Amino acid sequence: MSIKLFFSIVLTAIFIENYVLQQFLGICPFLGVSKKLDSAVGMSAAVIFVMLLATAVTYPIQNFVLNPNGLGYMQTIVFILVIAALVQLVEIVLKRYIPSLHASLGVYLPLITTNCAILGVCIDNVDSYMGTAAFGSTFAQALTYSLGAGLGFMMAMVLFAGVRGRIEDNDAPASFKGMPITLVSAAILSVAFFGFTGVIDNIFG
Secondary structure: OOHHHHHHHHHHHHHHOOOOOOOOOOHHHHHHOOOOHHHHHHHHHHHHHHHHHHHHHHHHHHHHHHOOOOOHHHHHHHHHHHHHHHHHHHHHHHHHHOHHHHHHHHHHOHHHHHOHHHHHHHHHHHHHHHOOOOOOOOHHHHHHHHHHHHHHHHHHHHHHHHHHHHHHOOOOOHHHOOHHHHHHHHHHHHHHHHHHOOHHHHHHO
16 A cells, blocks of 8 residues: 555545544544543544454454355444454553553443444445445555544544633633533534545545
8 A cells, every 4th residue: 555545545534534523423432531631632542442453353354254154234233242342452451551541531431332433434444345435445444544533533532622621711601601512612623624625635636
């Protein structure tokens, strides 16, 4: 895979097809763990790790086990089981080696299991391989796309953590305090990302 293709896939996943801000997947941790920058970064790192491992496992399972045996209809169940197992692995590692981060993530760490952004990445990569998506995908390209999607998730989390920090320093109207102003801010950030549409195509042709 060429360097140009690598950057094209990564930048597309980060800016053009951002799973949080443009596809609206993974909203639960986006809203729940973005109050503090360190928690947002820690959650994002865990999501990137799980995304890469989940893609590395689910991609061959789908294409070399489920599809050849006519079991493609079990895709969602199998993928969720794989993701759940990987999340448990991450939780065990964090609890053993980084207990402070494990404590700060709290209930949101096990909720990575139900993070639809991870499941969405795995399914999109399989769809690309099957030719039902916009472009064909090899295993290397699938991993690259997963990396980009994870970095896009991290960027959204970090940006929104900064936005929420500014919100807390300002006196919002009483009717907007709490979740309402948070949702309005998330919507404005999402709209801003639509400005990247077409940029990658213009850069990489």
